[in-house]
Amino acid sequence: MSPVPVTHILFVSTALFFIGMYGLFTRRNMITMLMSVELILNSVNINFVAFNKYLYPGKLDGIFFSLFIITIAAAEAAVAIAIIINLYRSHHSIDVEDAGELKY
Amino acid sequence: MNAIIFSALSGVAMMFTGIFTTNKSAIRNVAVIALLGLIIVNLLHSYGIFVVRVNTHSMLQFETFGLFFNTLVFAATLLFVLLSGKDVTNAGTYGAEYFALIFFVLCGVSILTCYNSLLMLFIGIEILSIPLYILTGADKRNLKSNEASLKYFLMGSFSTGILLMGITLVYGITGTFSIEAMRPAVSVGAPNYGILEPVGLLFIFIALLFKVSAAPFHFWTPDVYDGAPTVFTSFMATIVKAAGFVSFIRLFDARAIEMGISWKIILPVIIIATLLIGNITAVFQQSVKRMMAYSSIAQAGFMLFAVYVNNDMSKEGILLYTAAYSIATIGIFAILTRMKDITFDGFNGLAKKHPVLAATNAVFLLSLAGIPLTAGFFAKYYMLAAVVKENGAGALWLVIVAVLFAAVSVYYYFRVIQAMYFKEGEPEITEVSGGFKTALVMLAVLIVLIGTFPSALLNWFYF
Amino acid sequence: MNWIPQLLEIAPAANTADNYLPIAIQLIFAAGFVAFMIAFSAWAGPKRKTSDKLENFTSGIASHGDARQPMAIKYFLVAILFVLFDVEVIFFYPYAINFKELGWEGFFAVLMFVAFFLIGFIYIIKKGALNWED
Numbered sequence: 001m002s003p004v005p006v007t008h009i010l011f012v013s014t015a016l017f018f019i020g021m022y023g024l025f026t027r028r029n030m031i032t033m034l035m036s037v038e039l040i041l042n043s044v045n046i047n048f049v050a051f052n053k054y055l056y057p058g059k060l061d062g063i064f065f066s067l068f069i070i071t072i073a074a075a076e077a078a079v080a081i082a083i084i085i086n087l088y089r090s091h092h093s094i095d096v097e098d099a100g101e102l103k104y
Numbered sequence: 105m106n107a108i109i110f111s112a113l114s115g116v117a118m119m120f121t122g123i124f125t126t127n128k129s130a131i132r133n134v135a136v137i138a139l140l141g142l143i144i145v146n147l148l149h150s151y152g153i154f155v156v157r158v159n160t161h162s163m164l165q166f167e168t169f170g171l172f173f174n175t176l177v178f179a180a181t182l183l184f185v186l187l188s189g190k191d192v193t194n195a196g197t198y199g200a201e202y203f204a205l206i207f208f209v210l211c212g213v214s215i216l217t218c219y220n221s222l223l224m225l226f227i228g229i230e231i232l233s234i235p236l237y238i239l240t241g242a243d244k245r246n247l248k249s250n251e252a253s254l255k256y257f258l259m260g261s262f263s264t265g266i267l268l269m270g271i272t273l274v275y276g277i278t279g280t281f282s283i284e285a286m287r288p289a290v291s292v293g294a295p296n297y298g299i300l301e302p303v304g305l306l307f308i309f310i311a312l313l314f315k316v317s318a319a320p321f322h323f324w325t326p327d328v329y330d331g332a333p334t335v336f337t338s339f340m341a342t343i344v345k346a347a348g349f350v351s352f353i354r355l356f357d358a359r360a361i362e363m364g365i366s367w368k369i370i371l372p373v374i375i376i377a378t379l380l381i382g383n384i385t386a387v388f389q390q391s392v393k394r395m396m397a398y399s400s401i402a403q404a405g406f407m408l409f410a411v412y413v414n415n416d417m418s419k420e421g422i423l424l425y426t427a428a429y430s431i432a433t434i435g436i437f438a439i440l441t442r443m444k445d446i447t448f449d450g451f452n453g454l455a456k457k458h459p460v461l462a463a464t465n466a467v468f469l470l471s472l473a474g475i476p477l478t479a480g481f482f483a484k485y486y487m488l489a490a491v492v493k494e495n496g497a498g499a500l501w502l503v504i505v506a507v508l509f510a511a512v513s514v515y516y517y518f519r520v521i522q523a524m525y526f527k528e529g530e531p532e533i534t535e536v537s538g539g540f541k542t543a544l545v546m547l548a549v550l551i552v553l554i555g556t557f558p559s560a561l562l563n564w565f566y567f
Numbered sequence: 568m569n570w571i572p573q574l575l576e577i578a579p580a581a582n583t584a585d586n587y588l589p590i591a592i593q594l595i596f597a598a599g600f601v602a603f604m605i606a607f608s609a610w611a612g613p614k615r616k617t618s619d620k621l622e623n624f625t626s627g628i629a630s631h632g633d634a635r636q637p638m639a640i641k642y643f644l645v646a647i648l649f650v651l652f653d654v655e656v657i658f659f660y661p662y663a664i665n666f667k668e669l670g671w672e673g674f675f676a677v678l679m680f681v682a683f684f685l686i687g688f689i690y691i692i693k694k695g696a697l698n699w700e701d
Contacts, residue, residue: 004586017269024262033258040265044272051276060661061281062272065223067657069268072230074654076264078647079237080257085643086241087250096254116686123693 006054009046016043030084030094034077041073105164106145106155107174107214114138115207122200132189135203139182142210146174162282163221169419170217172565173350176423177213177343180430181206184339187438187543191335196242205235206339213347217354222271222281222308225351229267229315232347233260236340240332252331259324263314270307277301283358308355309367316348318408319377322401326385329397334446337393338437341400342430349407349422357414371412372502378405379509386516393446395516396436399472402513403429406506409487413494420562421486427554427561428479432468435547438540439465444532451520452529460541461533462524467548471555473517474510479554484510486558644696655684 016039023036045066052062084094091098121134145155150171185192185203192206193199212232219225237260241253275281277300310321317325329337356367382402389395407429410422439461443450455462471478488503523529554561662669662677669676691697 017265020265024258030254037258037261037265040262041268044265044268047269047272048275051272055276056279059279061223061279062275064661065226065271065275065281067661068223068227070657071654072227072234074650075234076230076257076261078651079234080261081643081647083237083241083250083253083257085640086244087254090247090250116683119690120693123690 006050009050009054013043013046013050016040016046028096030087030096033096034080034084037080038073038077041069045069105158105160105166106149107142107171107178108164108211109156109158110142110145111207111211111214114142115204115211118200118204118207122198122204126199128190128193128199131193131200131203132185134200135185135189135206136182138207139178139185143175143178143182146171146178146214150175163224164215164218165220166218168565169423170350170354173217173346173423173426174214176426177346177430178210180343180427180434181210181339183431183543183547184343184434187434187540187547188335188338188441191333191438191441195333195335196244198242202239202242202336205239208235209239209339209344213343216347216351219351219354220283222274222283225283225355226264226267226271228351230264232344233264233315236260236336236344239336239339240328242336243333246331246333248331249333252328255324255331256328259314259328263311263321266307266314267311270304270309270311273300273304273307275304277304283355312348312352312355313374316345316352316404316407317401318374318404319381319401320374322378322381322404325401326394326397329400330391330394334393334437334441337397338434341396341437342433345400345404346407346422346426346430349404349410349426352411353414353419353422356411368412371408375405375408375412375502376505378402378408379506383509383512383516387512389516390447392443392448392451392520393440395448396433396440399513399516400433402509403472405509406484406487409491409506413490415490415494417486417493418490420565421483421490423565424479424486424554424558424561425483428471428483428551431547431551431554432471432480435464435468435544436472438544442534442536444534448519448523449529450531451523452527452531454524454531454533457531458533458536460545461536464544464548465524466521467551469517469520471551473514475514477552477555479551479558481555482558641699648691648696652684652688 020036020039020043023039024033027033027036048062048066048069052060056062088094117138118131118135121131125131148155149166150168185206192202195202209232212228212230212235215224215228215231219228237253237257240256241250243249271281313319314321314324329341332340379402382398382400382405386395386398386402389398403425407422407425410418410425440446442461454465467478471480474480474484484506488506491499491503658680659677662673665673
């Protein structure tokens with residue numbers, strides 16, 4: 001059985017990347033926006049692993065890069081959740097439209 | 105390497121200082137000692153003495169430029185802590201942790217000045233950014249601070265996503281993360297990879313423009329700088345921004361050719377847009393803090409010249425610019441934290457009541473405006489001279505535009521000076537100690553010294 | 568656009584539907600497993616068809632208030648800390664695979680990593696983040 005061509009995997013990862021970007025731009029719920037960011041990072045992970053497996057199977061650079069992305073994404077998510085909880089305590093809402101203190 | 109290890113360990117040490125003592129002056133003293141140690145180990149590295157020998161597998165590459173920049177940044181942080189250390193511990197509930205986060209930021213800076221692999225670029229930028237999200241939201245009771253933190257986080261993680269997409273495209277085509285291996289001289293005769301690598305580099309380019317807040321991607325800057333506690337704004341606007349430029353220069357030193365001819369066209373457009381938006385919007389601000397945020401965008405425009413042309417003179421220029429801009433901005437923000445009213449009117453009549461504060465503030469503002477005899481003049485001069493040296497008369501129009509915008513910037517810097525010296529008013533100001541005034545005078549003297557003998561600083565660079 | 572043939576050359580274009588057979592099998596298995604579990608519990612579970620069965624089950628104190636009450640912050644704190652410590656373990660996988668090749672140098676590197684880990688853990692305990700009782 002011949003393998004799935006790399007272009008198909010790239011298609012999936014590109015689609016995920018732009019779904020994430022779309023979500024970040026259109027959603028107003030902070031948790032959903034955080035999820036969109038994670039989607040972007042994970043699409044890059046898929047890209048790295050696919051490139052590594054298909055184009056440079058001798059080395060493991062791409063896979064290690066995706067390990068670093070996973071851990072750093074976790075750290076980023078922790079900070080983001082802390083920020084969101086803090087905002088929720090003051091606004092009683094997680095809608096970014098309600099956070100309008102800096103608008104003038 | 106010394107600096108990276110020692111800054112991370114200092115951060116850990118600061119975390120535990122916060123557990124064992126809540127005495128604020130003790131915390132500050134530990135931070136100052138750790139910073140002094142950091143400067144010393146970095147200088148030791150410059151002379152080839154290592155605390156620990158680590159095989160970095162050529163992921164990091166140490167050059168004089170990066171090491172000297174590290175020293176400069178650590179010294180600026182030391183000045184920052186000496187001047188506004190009290191405000192750092194008073195910004196929120198966790199004094200020691202803020203210092204710990206500052207040390208982690210410095211760790212990120214020292215990675216960014218010597219990275220040789222796109223992996224280290226990514227890790228450095230994240231180590232730099234994540235503590236900053238927390239520092240921006242340090243004032244937990246303040247709504248503005250919280251919102252600025254959220255905005256900074258969303259923008260920052262978005263640009264991280266773009267950066268990663270760029271890195272993955274470059275990796276897919278070249279199969280390596282090393283920026284050194286791809287130097288044009290090495291890759292002569294290598295296959296032409298077509299469009300994918302320039303596109304990947306363009307993504308990285310955009311992400312870095314986000315980080316240094318250049319023009320089309322500057323919109324987060326005023327809000328974040330305005331919302332963050334003023335001490336941390338001064339840290340962000342100076343040290344962190346300069347580190348962003350150094351990472352920029354390192355990457356484009358090696359990879360400029362692969363971007364093709366097009367970036368020589370894109371970059372002047374971005375520089376002019378940055379100067380235009382920064383300067384013109386700063387003119388219309390009412391709050392000095394917000395004006396400083398826009399002026400920091402305008403200064404970023406000048407610093408981008410060092411990315412545009414890449415020769416020895418522009419490297420000297422960026423070092424000088426970092427020193428001049430950091431010292432002046434740290435001084436202005438230190439005075440700003442003492443003001444009750446941070447609009448222009450709040451400065452009315454400051455000269456009569458606090459002549460020392462007004463005089464030093466005037467020196468800092470003159471330096472930012474680039475008036476001769478201050479450090480800011482030579483910083484701008486070196487940048488523009490580097491452009492002319494590289495591109496000859498063809499780039500003269502760019503220089504003329506930059507000088508015109510520098511003239512515009514004089515207007516809004518002088519508004520503060522005018523308010524201080526020529527307007528009547530009762531400025532409300534919290535109590536300032538003698539030590540604070542002495543530190544301010546020291547900074548002002550430093551600015552004039554660099555402005556009179558810029559070669560002294562640069563000679564030190566070449567030892 | 569000369570990168571496209573390069574990619575295609577490495578992954579030949581033999582692109583028939585059976586390449587996706589494992590994925591399809593997995594999808595079918597996942598859906599089938601869920602359907603089977605639901606059907607099996609419905610079939611095998613005891614059934615008592617009385618009218619009482621349709622009424623709300625009530626016992627003890629009458630419930631009051633909204634179920635969506637704000638939760639104590641310590642749940643979030645523990646959850647976030649769990650995520651952080653859980654994910655960092657990922658760096659052990661490459662070490663576990665290359666355990667022998669990396670030798671003592673790798674061992675010390677991992678030891679340093681664990682030490683940093685422990686420092687973070689001690690910091691959390693000292694800060695009282697894991698104190699469940701106030």
